[in-house]
Amino acid sequence: MKPDDLIFYDYFRSSASYRVRIALNLKGLQANKVETVDLRTGAHAQKPYKSVAPSGLVPSFTFGGKTFGQSLALIEWLDAIYPSPRLIPSEPLAALGVREVAHTIACDIHPLNNLRILKYITGTLSASEEAKLEWYHHWICSGFDTLEALIAPHRDKGPFCLGADVSLADVCLVPQVYNARRFDVDLSPYPAICAVDAHCTTLPGFADAAPEY
Ligand SMILES: N[C@@H](CCC(=O)N[C@@H](CS)C(=O)NCC(=O)O)C(=O)O
Incomplete structure (x- = not known):
């Protein structure tokens, strides 16, 4: 379509x-x-x-x-x-849970590590490459600590962030994990995040959207 x-x-x-x-x-x-x-x-x-x-x-x-x-x-x-499949559930409490995860990524992690921010801290603020990586890892790990706590309780209900159904939470999580891997963040403290990512990336909708490298 x-x-x-x-x-x-x-x-x-x-x-x-x-x-x-x-x-x-x-x-x-x-x-x-x-x-x-x-x-x-x-x-x-x-x-x-x-x-x-x-x-x-x-x-x-x-x-x-x-x-x-x-x-x-x-x-x-x-x-x-185009509500099929629904990425934001129609049930308000379920929608709240999905948006909580999605906004943790899109509002609390991603904006801090965006290209223009990294350029600003290394350029205008003269931070070293080492300090830039420290910044990047710090904000990913801070956000991933929250995400792990949000996602882990749903692991026995299904393979996605919030359980059985794919949602906006998964749509945001997989690209953020891609970013974390690109910058060599240690993901071993985040088994729930890694399990959801491993499942989603086997699905064609996610796999076909992935950057080639
Ligand atoms: N909150 C915006 C963020 C958009 C955004 O920051 N995009 C990045 C790429 S992921 C970008 O264009 N960065 C250019 C830059 O930082 O100079 C959204 O979710 O669309």
């Missing part, structure tokens, strides 16, 4: 874009057009991308002549229009 007129601005290594790729795959959707915005060359921070997406961040969607950013907002929109 192709939502009419949808352009998806994507970058393979962007974990926020990776979330959107997983959500599209799980729902069997394809954008009409996928435009790569290369973060390595700084294409995100310049025209023409900056003129359609003022934040200069990926991912974003353009349709009906407008551009919208924020991966969780984009996924919630997709979920409202």
Whole structure:
């Protein structure tokens, strides 16, 4: 299924874009057009991308002549229009649990370790490469301590973060684990996180969305 007129601005290594790729795959959707915005060359921070997406961040969607950013907002929109499978449960308490995990990743971990933050601390604040890695590991581990406590109680109910059903929590977790591995974070203190990640990455919707390297 192709939502009419949808352009998806994507970058393979962007974990926020990776979330959107997983959500599209799980729902069997394809954008009409996928435009790569290369973060390595700084294409995100310049025209023409900056003129359609003022934040200069990926991912974003353009349709009906407008551009919208924020991966969780984009996924919630997709979920409202294409509810199969539901990534945010309709039952309010279940939805609260899913958003708690998703926001722990998207609000409390990811923004601290984003490219522009790492560039700022090494550039403007003159932090060393070693200090940058220490920063990166610190915020991943701080967030993963919380996530492990949120996910572990659900391990006997099914293979996903919140039990039997795939949700926005898993869509956010897998890209964040990818980031942690890329930066050599020791994941041995997080068996529940690793078990959910190991299960999800066997599923085509997740596997096909993964960065090639
Ligand atoms: N909260 C935003 C974050 C978007 C974001 O930070 N994207 C990153 C890639 S994962 C980016 O464009 N970074 C460019 C930069 O930091 O300069 C979302 O969930 O979409």
